[in-house]
Amino acid sequence: MPDSTPAVVLRNVSRTYGDPANPIHALRDVSVELRRREFTAIMGPSGSGKSTLMNVIAGLDEVSAGEIWLGETPLVGLDDTARTLLRRRHIGFVFQSFNLVPTLTAEENIRLPFVLAGRKPDATERSWITHLVRSLGLSERLDHRPSELSGGQQQRVAIVRALANRPTLILADEPTGALDTRTSREVLHLLSVAAREYGQGIAMVTHDPVAASYADRVLVFADGRVAGEYRDLTPQQISDVTIDLQGVYA
Numbered sequence: 418m419p420d421s422t423p424a425v426v427l428r429n430v431s432r433t434y435g436d437p438a439n440p441i442h443a444l445r446d447v448s449v450e451l452r453r454r455e456f457t458a459i460m461g462p463s464g465s466g467k468s469t470l471m472n473v474i475a476g477l478d479e480v481s482a483g484e485i486w487l488g489e490t491p492l493v494g495l496d497d498t499a500r501t502l503l504r505r506r507h508i509g510f511v512f513q514s515f516n517l518v519p520t521l522t523a524e525e526n527i528r529l530p531f532v533l534a535g536r537k538p539d540a541t542e543r544s545w546i547t548h549l550v551r552s553l554g555l556s557e558r559l560d561h562r563p564s565e566l567s568g569g570q571q572q573r574v575a576i577v578r579a580l581a582n583r584p585t586l587i588l589a590d591e592p593t594g595a596l597d598t599r600t601s602r603e604v605l606h607l608l609s610v611a612a613r614e615y616g617q618g619i620a621m622v623t624h625d626p627v628a629a630s631y632a633d634r635v636l637v638f639a640d641g642r643v644a645g646e647y648r649d650l651t652p653q654q655i656s657d658v659t660i661d662l663q664g665v666y667a
């Protein structure tokens with residue numbers, strides 16, 4: 418049996434911003450599971466709550482109501498230090514603002530999660546890192562600092578770093594945004610491999626139906642709610658359902 422236990426569970430999560438008399442409902446009573454071995458695409462129009470979802474899962478933002486479990490651990494109520502440790506252990510980020518450390522080389526950036534965890538990559542992790550670096554064409558760039566890399570190369574370094582220590586869950590926000598078509602396909606393929614072969618859960622926010630078609634399932638958000646959940650759709654079908662749902666919630 419494949420291990421499809423939940424990496425993250427959200428139960429009745431709401432996130433409200435602003436003046437209580439005139440609140441903005443970024444998430445409204447959302448219940449979602451993100452499982453290990455599953456690649457989920459998160460779609461929906463601008464302002465539908467996708468980034469808020471990623472931020473509350475990562476413990477970077479508070480919920481207004483509801484509960485979140487990361488693996489076995491409830492996130493709500495933990496202090497900042499406990500959340501940071503939990504995040505470091507369980508979550509890899511591929512966000513657009515790369516968050517690479519400017520003074521470190523590409524290789525040092527890739528190894529940073531291990532340094533922070535106080536351990537060295539084991540043999541499996543070393544060969545996975547070598548595979549990632551080669552697949553993403555970074556072998557010749559490992560001793561460069563971020564300022565010496567193009568935007569797309571920086572994004573690829575961030576992707577290798579997020580995948581390197583095989584965290585329980587990878588949160589990816591438009592991970593192919595700065596990449597050419599061929600490299601985008603390679604990244605999407607590696608995310609599928611990370612889910613299928615390394616048992617990681619992947620949640621990827623994207624506006625691109627082709628990128629979403631690499632995922633096992635697509636969750637479409639509208640107005641802070643999960644408006645639809647789909648599997649096995651073609652890019653054209655994904656495009657059609659997202660347009661239809663935008664019409665319903667406009």
Ligand SMILES: Nc1ncnc2c1ncn2[C@@H]1O[C@H](COP(=O)(O)OP(=O)(O)OP(=O)(O)O)[C@@H](O)[C@H]1O
Pocket residue numbers: 434435441442443461462463464465466467468469470
């Ligand atoms: N810190 C904040 N303060 C006030 N309102 C916020 C805050 N963060 C998000 N919002 C509001 O919450 C709603 C959901 O925002 P969110 O960023 O989650 O949407 P999104 O689906 O990620 O959009 P996009 O595709 O444009 O990135 C929006 O109406 C947004 O304006």
